[in-house]
Amino acid sequence: MSTQAQSKNVTLTTLQKIKDAGQKFACLTAYDACFADIASSAGVEVLLVGDSLGMVLQGHDSTLPVTMADMVYHVECVKRGNKGALIMADLPFMSYASESQTLENAASLMRAGAQIVKLEGGAWIANSTKLLAERGIPVCAHMGLTPQSVNRIGGFYVQGRDTEQAQVILEEALLLQDSGANILLLECVPRNLAKTITVSLEIPVIGIGAGPDTTAQIMVLHDLLGVSPITPKFVKNFLVGNNNGIPGAIESFVSAVKTETFPAEEHCFD
Ligand code: KIV
Numbered sequence: 001m002s003t004q005a006q007s008k009n010v011t012l013t014t015l016q017k018i019k020d021a022g023q024k025f026a027c028l029t030a031y032d033a034c035f036a037d038i039a040s041s042a043g044v045e046v047l048l049v050g051d052s053l054g055m056v057l058q059g060h061d062s063t064l065p066v067t068m069a070d071m072v073y074h075v076e077c078v079k080r081g082n083k084g085a086l087i088m089a090d091l092p093f094m095s096y097a098s099e100s101q102t103l104e105n106a107a108s109l110m111r112a113g114a115q116i117v118k119l120e121g122g123a124w125i126a127n128s129t130k131l132l133a134e135r136g137i138p139v140c141a142h143m144g145l146t147p148q149s150v151n152r153i154g155g156f157y158v159q160g161r162d163t164e165q166a167q168v169i170l171e172e173a174l175l176l177q178d179s180g181a182n183i184l185l186l187e188c189v190p191r192n193l194a195k196t197i198t199v200s201l202e203i204p205v206i207g208i209g210a211g212p213d214t215t216a217q218i219m220v221l222h223d224l225l226g227v228s229p230i231t232p233k234f235v236k237n238f239l240v241g242n243n244n245g246i247p248g249a250i251e252s253f254v255s256a257v258k259t260e261t262f263p264a265e266e267h268c269f270d
Contacts, residue, residue: 006084010045012116012138012182015086018045019204019215026257027088027206027218028250031057031074033081035221040085042250046206047082048218049075049114051090051148056222063147066092068105072112079113088140088183089114093148102128106137116182120146122172126179133180141176143169144210145188156232158209158269160189166196173197185218186210188234191268209234211268217257224253234267 008014018025027046030036031053039047053074054066075089089109096102096119106117116138119125129139144159153159160166170193173184184205186194191211198205198214207214209232219235222228225246226237238256239249256262
């Protein structure tokens with residue numbers, strides 16, 4: 001394991017300062033102590049314990065089977081390896097369907113070591129966002145392609161391509177910010193929509209398949225290492241051609257995000 005720590009623990013204030021200075025930060029999924037150590041030591045500011053673990057670790061074809069017990073276990077693992085990154089954790093499918101579930105499950109993730117929880121949805125999560133924020137739990141709102149709703153959407157498709165849908169996403173993003181969200185994550189939306197939302201919000205916006213103009217980029221670890229079974233358009237394999245192995249690949253990702261060389265044109269949707 002690598003032992004070099006981030007020079008200072010990353011907090012929400014750190015991320016807001018990066019945004020306000022017009023700079024970028026890098027986020028990566030992590031599910032265990034070893035990769036949490038490597039990624040945080042490589043300069044990744046946010047480690048997401050994502051429910052993508054249902055697909056990349058457990059072999060399911062969606063994130064729906066992931067349970068709270070799975071999430072708590074992996075958050076605890078990541079916390080043990082982390083060297084100063086901010087730990088974000090997903091509330092899995094149906095774990096925030098009611099107010100009491102939202103509060104209880106978010107509290108379990110925070111007790112396990114998360115520092116911010118992520119919920120998927122638009123206007124309907126505004127109330128949960130407010131409840132959590134009022135009780136001291138930071139929130140990242142995940143919009144655009146929301147994989148927990150794959151059965152409603154009909155597949156893993158780009159969202160917000162028509163003007164009406166784009167306007168709804170923008171308005172709901174503003175509503176979630178007003179409800180207390182500290183970060184917005186946009187997945188698979190046209191780059192111009194992501195740009196409009198990023199400049200309209202005060203909070204940092206993390207993008208995946210959302211073009212180069214968001215405040216930050218996130219990748220799924222297995223995509224970055226080229227070991228995922230499918231390779232969506234927005235993915236880049238940073239391991240291929242890298243002479244410094246996995247730590248080098250993650251460092252290259254961080255550097256590409258900060259120097260704005262990733263995502264490139266070929267990784268964007270119009
Ligand atoms: O679960 C996850 O890994 C995510 C990313 C795709 C952003 O939500």
